[in-house]
Amino acid sequence: MKVSAIITLKKDVLDPQGKVIHQTLDGMGFKDVNEVRQGKYFEIDVKENDPKKAQKIVEDMCNKLLANLVIENYKIIEIQ
Amino acid sequence: MKSAVITFPGSNCDRDMHVALTKFGFKNKMVWHNDNELPKSDLVVLPGGFSYGDYLRCGSMASKSKIMQSVINFAKSGGLVMGICNGFQILVESGLVPGILLRNKYLEFICKNIFVKIDNKDNPYFKNLDKEVFELHIAHNEGNYFCTNDQLKEIEDNNQVAIYYCNDNGKTEEKYNPNGSLKNIAGIFNKEKNVLGMMPHPERMIDQSLSGEDGSLFFKNLINNIK
Numbered sequence: 001m002k003v004s005a006i007i008t009l010k011k012d013v014l015d016p017q018g019k020v021i022h023q024t025l026d027g028m029g030f031k032d033v034n035e036v037r038q039g040k041y042f043e044i045d046v047k048e049n050d051p052k053k054a055q056k057i058v059e060d061m062c063n064k065l066l067a068n069l070v071i072e073n074y075k076i077i078e079i080q
Numbered sequence: 081m082k083s084a085v086i087t088f089p090g091s092n093c094d095r096d097m098h099v100a101l102t103k104f105g106f107k108n109k110m111v112w113h114n115d116n117e118l119p120k121s122d123l124v125v126l127p128g129g130f131s132y133g134d135y136l137r138c139g140s141m142a143s144k145s146k147i148m149q150s151v152i153n154f155a156k157s158g159g160l161v162m163g164i165c166n167g168f169q170i171l172v173e174s175g176l177v178p179g180i181l182l183r184n185k186y187l188e189f190i191c192k193n194i195f196v197k198i199d200n201k202d203n204p205y206f207k208n209l210d211k212e213v214f215e216l217h218i219a220h221n222e223g224n225y226f227c228t229n230d231q232l233k234e235i236e237d238n239n240q241v242a243i244y245y246c247n248d249n250g251k252t253e254e255k256y257n258p259n260g261s262l263k264n265i266a267g268i269f270n271k272e273k274n275v276l277g278m279m280p281h282p283e284r285m286i287d288q289s290l291s292g293e294d295g296s297l298f299f300k301n302l303i304n305n306i307k
Contacts, residue, residue, distance in 0.1 A: 013226065014260070016187050065144065068137055068173070070180045070228060 001046055001054040004078040005062055008039035013071045042066060051079045081106050081306050083123040086151065088113045088142045093128035093164065093283060100283035101125070104299040113145040122306050123160045124151055126167030128219070128281060138181065138222045139169030148174055160204060160306070161275045165220055168267070168277035177270050177277045178235060179227030184220070185260025191219040193292070194258055196266050196280055197246040200239055203273035204305050205298075213250040214243075214294040216280035218258065218266075223279040225261035225268070235268060242267035242276055 009015050015037050022036040044061070048054040055076050062074040083106040087094045094110065101108045101123075109119045113131075118124060132141035142148070148170075155161045155176050163171035171177045184190060196214050198206050227235065235241060244252040244264040257264045259279075267278025285295030 014182070014185070014224075016183055016185055020187060065140060066136070068140070068180055070231075071182065071226060 001048060001051060002078075002080050003044050003046060003054050003058040003076060005042045005044070005058055005066065005074055005076050006039055007042070007062070007067045007072050007074045009037060010071055010073055040066075055079055081122045081303055082120060083108045083125060084111045084119055084121040085109075085125045085127055086111050086113060086147055087127070088129070088131035088145060088166075088170075090131045090133055091127050091129035091166070093166075093281065096281075096283045097125050097127045097164070100286050100295065100299055103286060104296070105303050111147060113142065113147050115147050116150065118147070118150045118154055121154070121159070123162065123302075124154055126151070126161070126163040126170050128165030128167060131166055131170065134222070137169075137173065139166060139171075139173040142166075142170045143173035152176065155270070155275050158272065158274055162205070163275075163277040164281055164283065165218075165223075165279055168279055169222065171275065171277040176275045177268050178231045178240075179225055179262075179268065181220075181222045181279070182224040182226050182260075183222050184224050184258075189219075189221045190223070190258050192217070192258070194218050194266075194280065195246050195248050195250075195256070196243040197250045197252055198243050200242055200269075202239070203242075203269060203276075205242070205273075205276050205302060207301075207305050209297065209301050211297070213246065213248065214298070215248075215285065215292055216282055216294060217284040217291065218280050220259070220279055223259045223261060223266075225265040225279075227262065232262065238271050240269045240271065240273070241265055242269050243278055243280070 282295035
């Protein structure tokens with residue numbers, strides 16, 4: 001199954017890249033932006049056909065490697 | 081005294097660290113990240129560099145490499161483990177010291193000499209040092225130390241901050257903070273103070289004609305403390 005996960009910085013963690021992107025967008029004329037936060041997206045094809053089990057495997061990966069839970073949250077957004 | 085420097089794919093300060101340790105009397109061995117066992121050592125060093133190309137998060141891949149289980153066991157049994165720069169990043173990713181190193185606040189790679197204050201001397205690394213302000217070198221893109229409020233409280237309660245960024249008089253104000261790190265933190269210990277992670281490179285300050293001697297003071301003191 002293909003499992004998609006996104007990893008985002010927690011709310012109170014400074015995101016300097018997001019800030020610079022926000023400034024650049026502002027300079028380009030996109031004036032309606034409140035805030036930009038940058039994150040990571042993973043598509044993982046696992047050898048497991050049960051969606052619940054596949055999700056568990058990827059959650060385990062997120063906890064152990066893909067995310068650092070001091071600063072990041074993860075969310076499984078799609079399983080197909 | 082025996083030391084071991086771990087080489088990860090992408091380490092680039094491993095040889096400098098070997099030269100420094102050897103210069104001050106350590107019998108050093110280089111250890112490959114894919115080995116299972118550490119040689120008998122009094123000190124293990126995780127060197128600076130760009131292990132695994134800094135992919136995912138700096139130090140995250142290296143913290144899962146084969147040798148790290150032995151390094152973690154060695155640290156848990158009280159052995160001295162020191163991580164410099166990328167080595168510090170590997171230490172936080174392996175959970176040996178709390179927190180994490182984020183991208184520098186102003187998104188610049190910083191390569192320059194800075195001053196750090198060492199006033200926490202109740203530990204095997206800095207015990208007997210007779211000065212407080214050291215000129216060392218930093219070269220990093222992710223040195224912006226961060227931890228949760230709960231972690232910070234624990235770190236401060238246990239006196240785990242090892243070194244602070246400061247000016248040449250030892251003033252630890254925000255304007256002397258090169259990378260935005262929390263409370264000017266440049267290095268921290270684990271609770272037991274046998275594991276030290278720091279961004280500055282003492283191994284780059286061991287030659288008067290090339291750089292400076294403040295790194296020499298650190299290494300001379302360290303080997304005397306271990307003896």
